[in-house]
Amino acid sequence: MIKTVITPTPDMSRAKWCHATRRIAQDHVFGFETHPEQINAGDLLLVEVTKISQHRRIQLRDGRFSRLFTGDMIVLAAGARFATDQFIGHVGVRSDRTLDLLAGGGVAGVEEARHGAVKPPTTLCLHGRLLGADGAVLNLKDEALAGGATDLPEAVFTVLGTGMNAGKTDAVAGLVNGLTRLGLRVGAVKATGTAAFGDTHLYEAAGAQTVLDFTDCGMASTYKQPIDRIETSITRLLAETARRGCEVAVVEIADGISQVETAELLARPALARMTDGWLLAATDELTAEVALARLASRGIAPLALSGLMTRSPVADDLSFGQLPILDRGELADPATASAFLQMLRQETAA
């Protein structure tokens, strides 16, 4: 008796589509590959939630959170993760078809290590990869921003940090708000990191006219991506903000300056060429001092310090010579934004 093999055709409309997949139209799915030989970063995966642990909810492509239930079907992207306060993981799937939810924005891979204070990752079972009309695996890069535009905004600020949770996103949001209240059209760019809508939503709330991140250039995560690709992505994102009419852009580089991709970005000339002024967000005085020294060795002198250190009860006693130390409120003041623009102008003139 001949047995026919039935190719499963899951009902995609039942699946929860994660934030990371937001640029891929759902009607672009024409097929399903059940037994992939390998998984590449950015591939769209259909997975089932098998055990809920660290991540109890995911971020949907429409900007809402969705609580997870065992048995949920999710469309997300394959990607690596570098988060010192959570997981480090790589792209892939285990031989038993399990993989881990590495980030709530919809990034799955295989956990390598985790912070001592977090639970094991929420576990997923791979049902397969999604295919497009041409039978090729759908990947985030399929719908990435087109290149071509090369003009950058008139001024670009880049915010660096001493590590995760140093206050970089707050600093970006503050500066975006100050520049916006000054009457400028401001773009905000999350240049590196792992797909998540928290930061970009905050930029938008702060008044950014255009908000973009690396997912718009086809990456679920920039961890372990080639530096050339990340640099090209940053250029493209900045050019896109300019194309959409932004006069100024504020860029956030994720993690700390010692993180592998960030360190490499800072060691090369491209990011510095795109940046007119730097800000450093630091958790405390000591990390600020170390980071400033490392940046100085790269020829980078930030315009100001900000970050978690400014919320310390001893913040008023901090001093770094002439280097301004500005809290969130001061960064959001249009007068500060005005002063920063003049600092750039004077640096350019010098």
Add this chain to the structure above:
Amino acid sequence: MGHRLAFRPGIPGRIPDALVLGTYKEGMPPPLLVVHGIGRETDQMAEALAPEAAATGRLVVLPVFDAAHWKTFQRPTQRSRADLALLRLLSALRFEGTLPGHRFDLAGFSGGAQFAHRFTWLYPHLVDGLAVASAGWWTFPDSAPFPYGMGASDQAPKAAQIWLRSNLRAFLSRRIVVRVGEQDNVVDHNTRSGELIDAQQGLNRLMRARRWVSALREAARAENLPDQIDFDTIPSCGHDFVACAQAGLARDFLQAPSIVHPSQSKIEGVSA
């Protein structure tokens, strides 16, 4: 036919009311904002400026910082932040199509001159030309404690020193017209006096204007900037706006040529 005068209501404590004299037309010189003194005499100012505004075709906006919400508008870094209120008004007027672009000329008389020079110092990229007359006192480009100078002070926001020092060069690069009545040499009950201010600035408005202009010129020289300060006294005038306007101040406010046009880059020179 004269310029049309319109009243634009604001939002108490957020956006000041404003009088709008004329309308902006493409190709005209940039709009002029004129700030009143502590008497909030905007009606008389509009009336006195109207003929010159009509002759030059310029749009003139006169914000009204009411005393209930902006009692000390002359010092924009005070708690009520009159500078932010003006930025909100500008944003609203741009949105409504009343104002073009982002740049304008700024003028002020008496307390309005205090506000105007400090606003320009904070936001030099927004102001093309500054014309100020008869201020009671000034912020000097020196190390005296803020608001007399750029030095540290309990009266200033922590970031104020950064704001002033970072913007000093751009501020000095503006075209600045300074006027004071030649008879405005009387110390009256509105004149801020004291050991520090009298020693730094002089006893009356005439002396203080002269010293401020000298200090600006010296600071510009130190920055290797050309002297763009136009200083003169207004003949036969004391501290009265209408009299000063009739004696030439209206022309000084409205006919001083702007260096740049508002269609130019808003972030002047950053990527040059």
